[in-house]
Amino acid sequence: MAPHAHTHHEHHGADLIAEAARALVSGGEQWTSMREAVFAELARHERPVSAYDIADNLSAARGKRVAPNSVYRILDLFVTNNLAMRVESANAYLANTHPGCAHDCIFLVCDECGEAAHVDDETVSRAVRAIATSRQFKAERPVLEIRGLCKGCA
Incomplete structure (x- = not known):
């Protein structure tokens, strides 16, 4: 039984952020400035990143505190809408580089x-x-x- 990997277009950088926005809006959700900031921060990491790390980095960049619970809610929305994947054992997240492509x-x-x-x-x-x-x-x-x-x- 040979493994079968389906193919899809991988997005990166600004193209990935634009594709994520398109996918979220087409799913009936809003693409807010905070959601964009969280996704952009998530997407810049090659390895899984925690909500706390994202909140800390956004807080430093914005000059005001970003609450981790707000980041968790946004990340949960991203997972539900296939924009992010959660590495359960690490309680950390990765950006999905091919939003809109449903897979396990x-x-x-x-x-x-x-x-x-x-x-x-x-x-x-x-x-x-x-x-x-x-x-x-x-x-x-x-x-x-x-x-x-x-x-x-x-």
């Missing part, structure tokens, strides 16, 4: 450096959902995390 979250998480590589594999996603269905469980947002060491740390 499969992460390879390095215990040494904290890197989290996102993997798209339709075969694994279908298998996980089939297991849930066979037990009369409706999978809403499957997340699979494989902990270990990345190539650089191994």
